[in-house]
Amino acid sequence: MKKKSERNTAIILLLVGAMALAGGIYLFIGKLEFLKNATVTDGVVTDLESGSSKNGRTYRPVVTYRASEAEEQTFVSQMGASPAAYEVGEAVKVRYEKGKPSTAVIDSFWEVWGTITVAAGLGAIFLAIGIGTIYAAVRSKRLRKELPSTGRMIELPGRTEMVQSKSKTEFYIRTEWHNTEDGKLYQFDSEKLNFDPTPFLTNRLVQVWIDPQSPKKRYFVDVSFLPEEA
Template sequence: MKTLNVIKYVFAIVGAAMLVGAFALYTNTTSFLERSETAQGTVVELIRSRSSDSTSYFPVVQFRAAGGREIEFQSNSGSNPPSYNRGEQVTVFYEPANPEDAMIDGFFSLWGAALIIGGIGSVFGLIGVGIIAFGVMKSRSKAYLQKNGVQIHASLQGVEQNTSLTVNGRNPFRIVCQWQHPQTRELHVFRSDNLWFDPTDHVDQEKVPVLVDEGNLKKYWVDTSFLPKLAG
């Protein structure tokens, strides 16, 4: 399905971009701390900011920079409940050449943005890379079985929907067949790769070809080449 192919690359690209952004934020903060000075400040106000589904409180801090200049700034980091109280004393990092560029000395204030963006980016990246890696492994397994596998003919059991996978509100279909090992008498159930159309009307044979690894029957590929191709 083209949508799934697009999704995996979008997730991988978005994840990579967010990780790059998180690293840039980390580098910028590290550089800022290296060239900054510290001062004691006081939380003078908490600015409430509302979004569609949440409320955050951003502290406003006053401090005196070197030379006696009074500076007031609003932190870029907000939370609910508030991380600070009015009148609370805090340590402030600021740039001597531009004291308005200041940050509260707190883990989340300094590193929160990089941590959040990096965490979300990692999730997106892992999903995208995971889907891509799974597809590559499936393709390699299929190629190996086409070259080295043994073909058997399993009895058709029917067509099922794979409810564990949903894309755009749709579940793919799989052909289900089974085969009894002539020596061990064990019954093996095989399922085809996901199909994004219902193949029921196109499966009229009693037997379905399956390529298996004789040394490990859990490695198999149901040959669906007899089905019509889904138009792109």
């Protein structure tokens, strides 16, 4: 890995992604069992329960339905929306397990599968980011090992570019190369840095190792001349 912090971040993303995906699978299996045993009946939205969120107020429908045992049951949906997804007096279908009124949900895709979809989706995203980070690091390490013996080194002027986010500011060195053989202009970026390398670029050319057959995808910018980060 280029940095220890990146390796740790990738590991955390993989763990969080795996846990979220495993949770989604567990919920999915439980939901299939619920659907196998559940009964569908008619219900009506009798009220809207309001609450606050980052996007303002959300509204969860309060639903009353009559179970097959003939007693009337009421539950509050776990899914809120803004604006309200249902109106008071609106007829809905309710799915529940006999003898287990606490299992009742509005029979719609989002009400039944929403939590599972979110958990599995987030898990897949975190896993993809973590795997992508590790793949990029392994690929970069391989190029650094291969290209000095199989590729070509070119020396180019470098300039500092900056990337800002809410949590941090990072820098990288950008170089450009006009290949007279194919007439194309190639752009090469170094790995991300936690400090501004501008003072170390004065009167210096940056070494870039490229694969002549695929310079756009297979290259690395040598930043070994920079001081090590504390």
